[in-house]
Amino acid sequence: MIRCRNGSLYTGISTDVARRFREHEAGGRQAARYLRGKGPLELVYQTSAGDRSQATKLERRVKALPREVKEGLVSGTISLQTLFTTTTRTISESDDQHDK
Numbered sequence: 030m031i032r033c034r035n036g037s038l039y040t041g042i043s044t045d046v047a048r049r050f051r052e053h054e055a056g057g058r059q060a061a062r063y064l065r066g067k068g069p070l071e072l073v074y075q076t077s078a079g080d081r082s083q084a085t086k087l088e089r090r091v092k093a094l095p096r097e098v099k100e101g102l103v104s105g106t107i108s109l110q111t112l113f114t115t116t117t118r119t120i121s122e123s124d125d126q127h128d129k
Contacts, residue, residue, distance in 0.1 A: 042087075
């Protein structure tokens with residue numbers, strides 16, 4: 030996640046986070062449109078997500094989180110593992126109840 034000058038958080042995926050962050054900071058054609066003109070930028074959170082498919086799924090889930098939860102990830106008070114393990118279990122338990 031990248032924090033913009035205005036405090037907003039941008040979430041994306043990359044196989045090379047350092048390179049991608051430099052592209053965003055440069056603000057050229059390679060930068061995400063959302064980030065252009067919103068610097069200075071600060072890389073505030075990153076994690077490994079396995080392959081590209083898993084990373085895309087994780088990105089989608091993180092983007093859907095409320096800002097307060099994203100801030101918890103950034104500060105370290107919330108972990109992705111705890112967050113999504115709980116969410117997955119809750120969804121599974123809910124599905125089990127519908128099957129009965």
